[in-house]
Amino acid sequence: MKDNNCIFCKIANGEIPSRTLYEDERYRVILDLGPATRGHALVLPKEHFANVYEIPEDWAAGAMKIGQQMAIRMKERLHTDGANLIQNNEEAAGQTVPHFHLHVIPRYKNDGQHMLWKPGKASDEELDAIVKEME
Ligand code: AMP
Ligand code: ZN
Numbered sequence: 001m002k003d004n005n006c007i008f009c010k011i012a013n014g015e016i017p018s019r020t021l022y023e024d025e026r027y028r029v030i031l032d033l034g035p036a037t038r039g040h041a042l043v044l045p046k047e048h049f050a051n052v053y054e055i056p057e058d059w060a061a062g063a064m065k066i067g068q069q070m071a072i073r074m075k076e077r078l079h080t081d082g083a084n085l086i087q088n089n090e091e092a093a094g095q096t097v098p099h100f101h102l103h104v105i106p107r108y109k110n111d112g113q114h115m116l117w118k119p120g121k122a123s124d125e126e127l128d129a130i131v132k133e134m135e
Helices: 007-012 057-077 124-133
Strands: 020-023 027-031 041-045 082-086 102-107
Touching (some): 020 057, 027 057, 041 057, 057 102
Antiparallel strands (some): 027 041, 041 102, 082 102
């Protein structure tokens, strides 16, 4: 199902033009218009799923498979030094467009980006409590 009010539905299905790096029956990979680094791409399903909680397992797996292929191709063609595959869900996690998308962000030595978190601290009791809550 598409969502008529969703910009990524329109882009994924070719109703709004995009710079497309890859396309098949289920997905389109586009260049992000606000790239974190050179070659930053988004894997978009052509069906509308808001986030990781809504997307069916096989669609999520398929997006990751294409993300992997893109990262490999970027290494060959763009001579990247690494990649972050990032997928944000809900506002608290930084999702700004509520249509599932996987970021494929090429990394270059000294590219000046900071996408990793600041490590925190947790006691043994806290870690044990989480394991119990997740059972
Ligand atoms: P997120 O914050 O994970 O929801 O990521 C949304 C991403 O979509 C951001 O990196 C934006 O730069 C990108 N973006 C928003 N609108 C467009 C668009 N029309 N074409 C390409 N990328 C877009
Ligand atoms: Zn959509």
